[in-house]
Amino acid sequence: MGNKNGGKTTIILRCLEREEIPKPTLALEYTFGRRARGHNTPKNVAHFWELGGGTSLLELIRIPITSNNIRSFAVVLVLDLSKPHELWPTMEKLLQVTRNHVNKILTKLEKTNPEVATEMKQWMRNNLQRDHPDYELIEPFPIPLVIIGSKYDIFHEFDSEMRKIISMTLRFVSHYYGASLVFTSKSEALLLRARVLINHLAFGYDKSKLLSVDHSKPLFIPAGRDSLSQIGPPPASSSDIGKVCANTPLELWKKVFEKTFPPKSICDLQDAKDPAQDSQYAxxxxxxxxxxxxxxxxxxxxxxxxxxxxxxxxxxxx
Structure with a gap:
């Protein structure tokens, strides 16, 4: 899920090694892929659900995430780096609705299958070692999360200070949620990085040992490999930060970020196409x-x- 026209379909096709021309996603679309981890081993099947329409179809999020598959479910959030003014509201809306739905499922599981609920909560904490200095400071997302910053080729042309603010903010958000972060574009090399993260969650492939935290280059930070001390404070002066009224670190970063990139009102439904008029569904x-x-x-x-x-x-x- 993520920004409208943010490149979600392209990423899925590359993960599944399909040479197809991406089509606009309408509502909620499903596909699947098979992979074997070695010779003479049965193939694993991964189910891919793609939410179209940006933030206009939030209610559809609950359809693919159920109590039956919650233990093996992961969320991939694709954020369009070329639209920084839409970045925070898109991320906030999609993750908030997803978290609320997942938490409802976990609440039910605590009554019907408490062992599974406990196992899941513990598993998310395991992304960060107990001796990590930020262990008590973060709020891991309830299921595995990968954040992909797409259209890096356009983003790379931005002013260096703008790039730094966006990169630092996404590093903080990813670390705070216990998520992995990768920047990508149509470049095969960068798409491969996203594919590595997704295939680890989808098919159980080995984790990548790559780490790239240089703001002048495409970021690649697997879950648990960053720290608040390396990220640094929000990109604002001490006096400006002191004036910000925030109850949580996440809220502080949001207000600092939106001072530079005030959110634009997103009206995803305004230019939404009528599926009945789409030739592919004739x-x-x-x-x-x-x-x-x-x-x-x-x-x-x-x-x-x-x-x-x-x-x-x-x-x-x-």
């Missing part, structure tokens, strides 16, 4: 019937409009 008999019903509806509207115009309305108030 079905002759259904389309003929739909056209007939549309004509009937238009005729009904015209008749209704005429009847109201000619109606002699009584001006008396009863």
């Amino acid at each position: 079905e002759y008999e259904v389309d003929v019937m739909r056209a007939q019903k549309n004509q009937e509806l238009e005729q009904y509207k015209r008749n209704t409009s005429k009847s109201w115009k000619h109606m002699d309305l009584d001006s008396e108030v009863l």
